[in-house]
Amino acid sequence: MNHSDSLLLEILTLLPDKAFVLTETGRYAMTLGGADTRYYHSGSLLLGLTLHDIMPVPKADGFLQEIRQALASDCPRSLHYSLKESDIPALDGTPGPREELWFEASIQPLSSLIDGERTVLWVARNITESHQLRLELQQQAELDELTGIFNRRKLMHILHSHFSGFQRYRRPFSLIIFDVDHFKTVNDRFGHLIGDEVLRRIAGHCGAGLREQDTLCRYGGEEFAVVLPHTSGTEAIPLADRLRDSIARLDLAACTGADCTLTISAGVSACLSSDKDVETLLQRADEALYQAKALGRDRVVAQL
Known part of the structure; x- marks a missing residue:
């Protein structure tokens, strides 16, 4: 790995938002970023697993549908979703978040294939604080x-x-x-x-x-x-x-x-x-x- 590649990898690792490369069957092929401490386990533990391996079927089905729609349209998609302790297993022995976390996902189709499968870049931004603030403001207004x-x-x-x-x-x-x-x-x-x-x-x-x-x-x-x-x-x-x-x-x-x-x-x-x-x-x-x-x-x- 040359100096430029090392620098790029270090920069990607330090990005606060977690990014995943996911295949059209919902398999985690790559993880990047995620330096934000509000995440509760290392994304590297997801490599090789599928959405259905780590989360309830309804949520995994919904995520997989978003991936396939992005690939079918060849256009980016965005999605707001929540994760809580019951949604994700304790992959490294650490339980999921006790409070509900909210994320905004940007799903971008990629041109590269991995093991013959089409792929997307899924960037998850933690919006829990802004989501809670919006709920509080809405409650105050009502x-x-x-x-x-x-x-x-x-x-x-x-x-x-x-x-x-x-x-x-x-x-x-x-x-x-x-x-x-x-x-x-x-x-x-x-x-x-x-x-x-x-x-x-x-x-x-x-x-x-x-x-x-x-x-x-x-x-x-x-x-x-x-x-x-x-x-x-x-x-x-x-x-x-x-x-x-x-x-x-x-x-x-x-x-x-x-x-x-x-x-x-x-x-x-x-x-x-x-x-x-x-x-x-x-x-x-x-x-x-x-x-x-x-x-x-x-x-x-x-x-x-």
Whole structure:
């Protein structure tokens, strides 16, 4: 090996991203780079093994399909994927990562054959930190800052998802929108800081009392919404009434320092085959809520 070849090999070895030369049958023919210590074993141990030798069949099948598509199109492909301890065996006696690692792969067809097989260069860049940051930012964008429950933006996303399921599979779902009655008197009597704490207490109380599949969101101000999957309108009404009764019995003295009980008014609606969009469902639930207020509050009204 001449000086230039030695220098090139040293440079490739020190690259932070792990690179593999993989054949069209998924065999590891060469490994390069991978100086990044976030990798959990030496890629040299993979040489001669196949994707199916070292990872679960579904994941190996998926990777092999990406390789063959890159070769068939003769164009680079990119892929985001995760690896965890159960995906890769402890080839050198060291177990895989306890936490899930995320990678961005660049799959580039090569012109060279190895043992008569076509090959690709698979470069895996560890993107775990950026992936986690993106998830955190997404979570922050979907949570209400005051109460910690989902916000209106997330509510709309959930409703659109269930609406698509209703249109395609006729899976029923319902919506409750409720408003804390005379909440302004809480702010006037105890101040806005106490009012905020009362809203947090109500949100926590409601969340603990709902079914596991239900989703509680802050709709705005002192209004909240509950999405009820696989629930018809007639089934949603008693759920809304139990929620109303539960909040009416909630003792808020720990928040306010004085006797304080509150009631809610609630509007219930269910997705209908005639609904053209989510906004139609929301409008019916809103109208039912305002009917409940007009009828004296502390009650549930449904528009089905």
